[in-house]
Amino acid sequence: MSTDQPLLPEFEDLFDSAPCGLVVTDEDGTILRSNRIFSIWIGISQEELAQRRFQDLLTMGGRIFHQTHWAPLMRMQGSVAEVKLELKNASGHTVTTLLNGVRREHVNGVYYELALFGTTDRDKYEREILEARRRAEQLLWEKTTTEAALQQAKVELDLAYEKSLQRAFFAEQMVAIASHDLKNPLTAIKMAADLLARGERTPRDTELLGHISQSSERAQRMIADLLDFALARVGRGIGITRRQVDLHLVIERSVKELRVAFPQAKVIHKQEGAGMAEVDADRMHQIIGNLVANSVAYGDPGQPITVTSTLHGERAMLSVHNEGTAIPESSLGNLFEPMTRVSELDTDLRSVGLGLFIVREIARAHGGDVAVSSTNETGTSFCVSFTRTGTAS
Amino acid sequence: MDIQRRNNVQVHGEGTSTLVFSHGFGCDQTMWHYLFQHFTSRFRVVLYDLVGAGRSDLDAYESAKYGSLAGYARDLNDVIDHFGRGPVIVVGHSVSAMIGALADRLYPHRIAAHVMVGPSPCYIDCEGYVGGFKLEDIHSLLHTLDSNYLGWSSAMAPAIMGSPGQPALGDELTNSFCRTEPEIAKQFARVTFLSDNREDIAGLDTPTLILQSSDDLIAPLEVGRYMHATLPNSVFHLVDNVGHCPHMSAPAACAEAMDDFLKPWVGENVD
Numbered sequence: 001m002s003t004d005q006p007l008l009p010e011f012e013d014l015f016d017s018a019p020c021g022l023v024v025t026d027e028d029g030t031i032l033r034s035n036r037i038f039s040i041w042i043g044i045s046q047e048e049l050a051q052r053r054f055q056d057l058l059t060m061g062g063r064i065f066h067q068t069h070w071a072p073l074m075r076m077q078g079s080v081a082e083v084k085l086e087l088k089n090a091s092g093h094t095v096t097t098l099l100n101g102v103r104r105e106h107v108n109g110v111y112y113e114l115a116l117f118g119t120t121d122r123d124k125y126e127r128e129i130l131e132a133r134r135r136a137e138q139l140l141w142e143k144t145t146t147e148a149a150l151q152q153a154k155v156e157l158d159l160a161y162e163k164s165l166q167r168a169f170f171a172e173q174m175v176a177i178a179s180h181d182l183k184n185p186l187t188a189i190k191m192a193a194d195l196l197a198r199g200e201r202t203p204r205d206t207e208l209l210g211h212i213s214q215s216s217e218r219a220q221r222m223i224a225d226l227l228d229f230a231l232a233r234v235g236r237g238i239g240i241t242r243r244q245v246d247l248h249l250v251i252e253r254s255v256k257e258l259r260v261a262f263p264q265a266k267v268i269h270k271q272e273g274a275g276m277a278e279v280d281a282d283r284m285h286q287i288i289g290n291l292v293a294n295s296v297a298y299g300d301p302g303q304p305i306t307v308t309s310t311l312h313g314e315r316a317m318l319s320v321h322n323e324g325t326a327i328p329e330s331s332l333g334n335l336f337e338p339m340t341r342v343s344e345l346d347t348d349l350r351s352v353g354l355g356l357f358i359v360r361e362i363a364r365a366h367g368g369d370v371a372v373s374s375t376n377e378t379g380t381s382f383c384v385s386f387t388r389t390g391t392a393s
Numbered sequence: 394m395d396i397q398r399r400n401n402v403q404v405h406g407e408g409t410s411t412l413v414f415s416h417g418f419g420c421d422q423t424m425w426h427y428l429f430q431h432f433t434s435r436f437r438v439v440l441y442d443l444v445g446a447g448r449s450d451l452d453a454y455e456s457a458k459y460g461s462l463a464g465y466a467r468d469l470n471d472v473i474d475h476f477g478r479g480p481v482i483v484v485g486h487s488v489s490a491m492i493g494a495l496a497d498r499l500y501p502h503r504i505a506a507h508v509m510v511g512p513s514p515c516y517i518d519c520e521g522y523v524g525g526f527k528l529e530d531i532h533s534l535l536h537t538l539d540s541n542y543l544g545w546s547s548a549m550a551p552a553i554m555g556s557p558g559q560p561a562l563g564d565e566l567t568n569s570f571c572r573t574e575p576e577i578a579k580q581f582a583r584v585t586f587l588s589d590n591r592e593d594i595a596g597l598d599t600p601t602l603i604l605q606s607s608d609d610l611i612a613p614l615e616v617g618r619y620m621h622a623t624l625p626n627s628v629f630h631l632v633d634n635v636g637h638c639p640h641m642s643a644p645a646a647c648a649e650a651m652d653d654f655l656k657p658w659v660g661e662n663v664d
Contacts (some may be wrong), residue, residue, distance in 0.1 A: 011630075028608075028636065029635070029636075055610070059533050059536075059537070060526070060529075060530035060531065060534070061532070061535070061539050062533075063532035063610055064526075064534045064610070064611065065419075065538070065587075066419050067419075067609075067610050067636060067637040067638075068419030068420070068487075068637065069419040071636055071638060071642075072419065072420050072424050072638055072641055073641065074424065074640075075641050076423060077422070083541060084541050085537065085540075086537070103463070123540065177409070212656030313411075
């Protein structure tokens, strides 16, 4: 050894005052030697420590861990690094340490050489990290679960939607086919009845032929209503084709036809405002037809039915008014729902209860809606209001 | 199901009877390293890892199934079914001694004998019974497991400090020995230390060798004596050893006691 090297403390001294706990034990854990820092941590003198087993200084959890993990590892691997164990000191406090150990075979036996580092603050920090990780995992789990449920719901929704589309398509097809196939025989019946009516007939024959003709017309209207209903309810909605028309003129024509159809009723047409409207004229005709038919059916037969067409700014309006007993309060709420009739006592009259529903659907297709007011004093008014042009919302 | 893969089953040796070694809490099959080779010349030796431990298939871990020892017992019976030839003797350390007893109860007469190393039917003290632990001790263990959670992959690794004295394992095993996924380790700790199998072992008359360490924190002497008193057909053998793993720290003494006990099952090819 060269003499110009600075003089180091004795190895004994270095061991004893090393800035970490140092312990040497037997294979069974009996402490053979420990340094000062370790003695201070534990609060037991170095002499006394020499009677003890290292594992007996641990917390109970640490002792079990030592037996089930650490001891087998030391034997199999010969060394273990960075195991965190808690020691119990003489005053009952715990000292958290990080333990490195090595099993060393010397000529005179096997020794376990342990180095321990105090890690209390770091331990706190690690526990916080661990807790944060747990929370994150919990949140992730919740998120994953929610997403899975959402995905499942979406799949079910898609399936249901697909099914409803198929049903709608099927219904539309059914109605279209049925109405188309029904129309032709009805037309044939009506034509045949009309042809027969031209010849010499007894009054009884004429009356019967009249019934046949009227019934065919009614059946045709029902088919038209059913087709509209199917389109509005399950299909693509009632179709309209807007064209520039003189609304008053269109309504005037409708009223004329209705006067022929209902000769017993007195139908008046009032006009307010002037100009053109961009609407579906056939559908306007349908609205007036349905509403007037209702008035004929439910209104006071001795009083006139008033049809009013109005053009005002961006809006167009059609209203039909009749005198008579008011619609019961309880029926007003669902008057426009399909299959609804004003009175349960009405068994016949014109349709299966789709008239007002179709009126509303036509109004909506024109960007508008229908309203009703009904009292015993003022009578019953249906007012359909919609946009005058297709571009206005 | 691929039992071999699930339980990392390894078969060694040849013989007319089979020894199935089942490791305890905290380790894996490597812990039998010092002992099993003693038997390979006379027995077919089967080693396996409990699911969740060692090199078992972690994907096979289901917390419901392994929420009780019965799940492990069913696995042991699978291993016996697939890899056992002739009479089967289960060598179970610690909790695996109970897994062996439960497997025996689930499938009577399939297991010819048990060798129980440091067995305990119940770790917690209760009225009239000393298991050695209180409930808070088990919570303390869970706390310690948590402490070693963060660095689980690096903790347990051998210390990097020069050349330690002759590790028993080759390098390929050194870094995997005793490694357990932390959450699984915690559930297994609960299942192990909170089980009470006293009713399951009462009257179990399969021949059993109890290997009891003279100084064992996990399975104290009183518990070994309780086992002996409870199992009508048991042999009690005290091994002079400090610690819970006599098969590692006193393998010769264990082997000697086992040789004696296993005589009836050694075939003609005994040396």
